[in-house]
Amino acid sequence: MECEKQQELECIEAQKIAVSVDLVAAAKRQLEFLAAIDKNRWLYQGPALQWAIYRYNACWLPLLAKHSKSEISEGPLVVPLDCEWIWHCHRLNPVQYKSDCEELYGEILDNSNVLTSCQGFCKRKTEEIWNRMYPEEPYDLDITGALSEDMFKKLSELKKYTKYDLVSAVERQSPFFFQVSRPHIKNDIFLKEALARYKGFLYLIKKNIEKSTKRFCVPTYDVDLIWHTHQLHPASYCKDLNEILGKVLEHDDMDSDRTKGKKLDLGFSGTTKQWEETFGTRYWKAGAMYRGNAPSPLSDIPKITSKKVTASGECEKTLKLPKVKVVEVFLEIVAVKNLPEEQTGNLFVSFSKTQPDLFFNAKQKLTILSDCGKKQVASFQCEPTGELLFELLSYPSSKLPVTRAPKMMGATSLSLQDFLEPVTKLAEEKWFELLHTSSNVITKPIFLRIAVSFTVPTLAPHVLHMVDSRPLSKGSCFFPLPGRFRHAKSWTRVVDESCGKVISLQMRVPSKSKERNNCISRKQVFGITKSGEAHTLAEFVGTGWSLMDSHWCLQLQKNSAEDGHLFELIGNRMVKIFVGRKLDYESNHGEKQGSEKDFMTAVEFSAEFPYGKAVALLNIKSGCVRVKEEWFVLPGILSAFILSDILKKKGYDGWSMDAGNLNTDRVVENANGFHEEGKQNMLTSSVESEAESKVNMTTRNALMPDIGMLSSAGCGGCGGGCGKMVNGGGCGSGCGSGCGSGCGKMVNGGGCGSGCGSGCGSGCGKMVNGGGCGSGCGSGCGSGCGKMVNGGGCGSGCGSGCGKMVNGGGCGSGCGKMVKGGS
Incomplete structure (x- = not known):
């Protein structure tokens, strides 16, 4: 006390x-x-950076020094963007900056009477002063290509300015x-x-x-x-x-x-x-930890469209999708006090949500720092509703196998709404009194010290699954195996994470009689919304697809593009579709979640995002579509549906990562209505025919939380997506998803194993974890086709399409993200 x-x-x-x-x-x-x-980003490296450093030293600092002494402008100066960037990086070494300013100008050059150029302030007066002082050097940096001889000569004079290595300073600050x-x-x-x-x-x-x-x-x-x-x-x-x-x-x-x-x-x-x-409070904080390395750029050359982007309500008019918010949560059980003297056994805390949601709907375990001496921090996502429920449990201390349920010692809860609706506080650490479920007289109430922090709620991305809803066998999957003829009457049902129908799609193929009469009707994508409204959503027009009454056009990139994209989706925005997981979806730390050729990333290019912004991830193999932006939900669904049809060739098991190796003629031919075979492995569900619309879908998804265990000494992770786990040795957790009978099964052996399983049909996605801290992950379709990884000691493994896991005390290898401080 x-x-x-x-x-x-x-x-x-x-x-x-x-x-x-x-x-x-x-x-x-x-x-x-x-x-x-x-x-x-041309200011991050290369000739533009070199010239910006010259302009900063030779032009901006002298102008600022003159203004500091005599206020050469009636109002504040507006610093050119390139000079401000170099100035920014110079000031982030405050001791060196102070020394340089005092040596060169006799005082610290401050920013008290300077405005940034990026906030739209009028720069006319500053530009006039600049042009008088430097008539041969324009106010705005305009450099393309290599430096001229005159530029090199001027750069050689930089030694008379600061000795600080500004190139290295920029390199360090860019990430x-x-x-x-x-x-x-x-x-x-x-x-x-x-x-x-x-x-x-x-x-x-x-x-x-x-x-x-x-x-x-x-x-x-x-x-x-x-x-x-x-x-x-x-x-x-x-x-x-x-x-x-x-x-x-x-x-x-x-x-x-x-x-x-x-x-x-x-x-x-x-x-x-x-x-x-x-x-006496936690140093870690949700939303404030190291995110890992920045994703690789798609191109060093910006792609800027001058077209004015206007919001389109076409998706909202066609699809009625709920807007779900999500928060990131960090959680640690710090201490327990007032335990009964007769208490023996191993303590841990089980936590769950009183209102399970799409992101978090299972119980997880945490050890208690004061009890075991080991820091363990859970990182997960959930909706900002309901309460977090905490139960203090005790296992017998015997080393013999546990054969009975743990003893419940009390429970408490924390309301998420109190913090997040509206946002009033993003962190809390205090003692919570436990309520006892037994009738035994307790001399002193037991308390748990719980530390929790949140990010501000944001709109969650839409995760949609495409389910082939023609009559199938129990072992059938989301999409039909390539090569199996896709019946003209078959439908693909698009469902959300709760298995609620969003829309049903059908590819309409011209009949053979029409082909013989040389009067082929255009291939179409037909859709029925959950309200029963029918729409023709896309139509093949010879060289590409017209989507949503010509609001969008999906075209194959016939010539190998510099940036490697294969398809373009052009409408009131410019979207390019790349093979593999790119930008925010990029696979980190060498993790493997299926082949890169099974994925496509939709990337928007605009004046606001000239280097691209990932808006959706399309898994052509499993039929999963992850969409970040509301406006892209319907175009994203249609693109995934059409691309899956285009890319399923005879013997196809993915496509070449080299865009130049893709046979354009064959792809266009396939767009005219060929459906052929290959081999796939997918998350699956057993559903009835859409043609027999009276029968409801029976898909079941065992969704598990996006959970991570952050280990001590700065190691841990923050998940995005489904079922990420980082286990600090000693505590296990699991994730399973799938549909149909017996899917996502999981058996944990002795010790603290963890696992993740997904699949469909009877007996798929099974997994057994061995003793110690083994872990595994399996996914698949059909009876008994799940993958299995057994680990003794601290092994780990992950199958296609399943959650991410890193096990072991400290830092396991794989997809876990380290949680450390900044620079």
Whole structure:
């Protein structure tokens, strides 16, 4: 109790730290600026970067120094975008920036009378001053191709300016935007909590200085964003930090090696330990941890369309889809107190939702830090509704196999609505009193200390499944095996994650009689919505497909495109379709979830996203369509349906990753109505014929939560999608999905195994985990065709189309994402 009071006092002292800048408002401006730079990635490297550095040193800093002394403009200056980017990176080494400014100009050049160019301020007056001072150098950077001899000569004169390696500084700062570019980061409450945590971060450093403790303190990314924002105001930063710490705090961004045991990993572990001992709260925070490496770019050349994009309500008019919100949750059971003296056995906490939802609908287990001495953090997604239910359970301590159910010692709950509807607070850590289910007299109530944090609720992507609804055998799959004739009367039913029908689609093929009479009708995609409305949704028009009354046109890229896309979907937006998982869907850490040739990524290109924004992932093999944007739901469904028809060739088991190897003529021929064979392995369901519409679909999906166990020492993961798991040794969890009898079965052996199974039909997706910490994942279709992985010790495995898993104490290899701090 005395310790907790001291921690509360430390929290109060930390918040007394004063800063002379509105860092919340300034952080929002920084995020806007970084987004603008990310649309101009030519400033990340190459000739444009070299020339921007020259302009910054030779033009911007002298102009700023002159304005600082005599205010050469009546109003504030507006800095050119390229110069602002170099200035941004220079200021993020505050000690070096201060030294350079004082050496070259006798004072720190501040930003107090400067506006950013990306917020639309009038730059006319600044441009006039610039043109008078530098008549041969335009205000806006305009560089294409290689540097001229004159440019090289000017660059050679840079040595008389700063000695700081600005190229390397830009290289280090370029990946930062990816870490802070998620929608929840801009939320006022998230940023206000980030500011409070930044003050706590400075307080720890102050304590270390006072105690002469050498520790490399590593921020989480919310703290790092505020720290960067503070440094971008160099005069205020130097003043504030001298008052707080007695010196200007360096920002060491030189280390990026996150390997266990290296400086960054040890620094983050040490900072976590110090934070939690000092303040009694968790250092990790949902939405503030390392996301992994930024995805690979599709092209170094931006694709900008000048066409004005207008919102289309065609999808909403045709499909009535519910808007579901989702949050990311981090959860840790910190401690338990007032246990009965007679208590023996192993304790753990089971947590679940009182209102299971699409993302989280199963019980999971967590150990208790104070009881077992091992940090275990659960990361999962759920809807921001209902309550989280916690049950304290006890297993016998005997090493013999457990043969009876654990003893329930009490339960408590936490309401998600209290935090998230509306958003009032994004983190909580406190003692919860347990309610007892037994009639036994308890002398002291038992308490659990629970730490939880959330991201701001955002709209969840739509996950839709295509189900072939003609009469099939029990072992049949979502789509028919390529090569099996697809009956003209067959339908494909599109269902959502709850198995609710969204729309039914049918490919209409011209009859042979019409072919003989040389009067072939155009091939069409016909659809019936769940309300019974019938629509002709797509029509083959010779060189491509016209979708949704000509709102969109789907065309094959006949010549091998520079960026490798195979299809284009053109309408009021420009969407290119690439083979494989790209951008946000890119496979990380060498994980395998089926062959890349089974996937296609739809990427939107626009003035806002010149380098592309992933809007949907199409799994042609399994018939799963993941759509991020509402406007793309119907075009995405139709594209997946048509592409699956186009690409199913005789003997086809995927298509060549080289667009140049795709036979264009054969694809167009197939678009005119050929259906041939190949081999597939898919998530499946047993359904009745759409033609016999009175019979309802019997699909069942055993959906499991997107769950991750974050292990200690900065290791762990945050999931996106279905069933991701990162297990810190000792606690298992599982995920199964599928349809039909006996699918997604899972058997866990002794120890704490974990697993994931999916499939359809009788007995598919079975999995058995061995003793110790083995894990496995299987998916398939047909009777008995699931994959099985047995692990002894800490083995792990994953089959096609199933959840991601990394097992073992510390960090297993595979798809788990490390959870560490920022630079």
